[in-house]
Amino acid sequence: MPGNYRKLGDLPLVIPVFPLDGVLLLPGGQLPLNIFEPRYLNMLDDAMSGERIIGMIQTRPHQSADIQTPALAPVGCAGRVTSFAETSDGRYLITLTGVCRFRAGEELPVRTPYRQVRADFTPYEPDLREDGASERTAADIDRLLAALRRYLDHRGLAIDWGDAESAPSDALINSLAMALPFDPLEKQALLEAETIFERKATLTALLEIDAAGTDDDEPTSIQ
Structure with a gap:
């Protein structure tokens, strides 16, 4: 498992999330991403200086009138950045490797331009095990x-x-x-x-x- 995440205690309690509808990350899967939006470039900078964990999540359709901060789906998947490259025009080309699914809990009132949630990995602890x-x-x-x-x-x-x-x-x-x-x-x-x-x-x-x-x-x- 990427980053040697073997038990729930190895995972961070708060994670940045990247809402992206129609995109799915699963534990063990590899997801290439082309990051160019400033707030998500900021998110990658912070992630690379810390746990390198990002939560991929979709939004709930018709659940929020706020276009800028649509309601998040109840479940996402945390991935670790396992490949990183920067292009000449300032984009980041990364690969996220899925670690564990999570239930999206409270969204924090942060000052960062990207969103952060409390992640409950408990229901998906089996994602951390390779069991044949x-x-x-x-x-x-x-x-x-x-x-x-x-x-x-x-x-x-x-x-x-x-x-x-x-x-x-x-x-x-x-x-x-x-x-x-x-x-x-x-x-x-x-x-x-x-x-x-x-x-x-x-x-x-x-x-x-x-x-x-x-x-x-x-x-x-x-x-």
């Missing part, structure tokens, strides 16, 4: 792969099937949940799935529902 989930999920991965094939055909997408079929099952589930173009509410459902088994079931259902529907969008591609 890959072996247990592998036995029932065929339905997910079949649903994925229909989804990709329906969307006009392509992936490397060799990599997909050889990947550890939990890594495949999480990488698909992060990479596929689900809407924000669907991304939130994948994030809040309590276990990898529930996330697999949710992911499979979303793939099957999409493949059974009518797609009016132009075909796209994913890397």
Whole structure:
């Protein structure tokens, strides 16, 4: 686990948050980000001089009249900055590696231009453990792969099937949940799935529902 976070006491009580709808970070996943907004450049400067922890979180639609500070979703995922580079025009190119999900508690009345919350990691302590989930999920991965094939055909997408079929099952589930173009509410459902088994079931259902529907969008591609 990035930063050797092995128990709840290793995690900070207060974390900066980066509200970004439609973007999902899961424990163990890697999320590349291109940071250019001044308040989030400030957030990165502060994070890099401290714990290097940032909480990725979505907002709650229609829950706040304040466009500048929309209400936050109840659950996010904390990640640690594991790659950092600065461009010639002042942007930061970073990679966040997911550490642990959290429930967003009280938002602090801070003077920083970015938002900070009290993070309750307690409900998601199992995120910190590597417990062989890959072996247990592998036995029932065929339905997910079949649903994925229909989804990709329906969307006009392509992936490397060799990599997909050889990947550890939990890594495949999480990488698909992060990479596929689900809407924000669907991304939130994948994030809040309590276990990898529930996330697999949710992911499979979303793939099957999409493949059974009518797609009016132009075909796209994913890397």
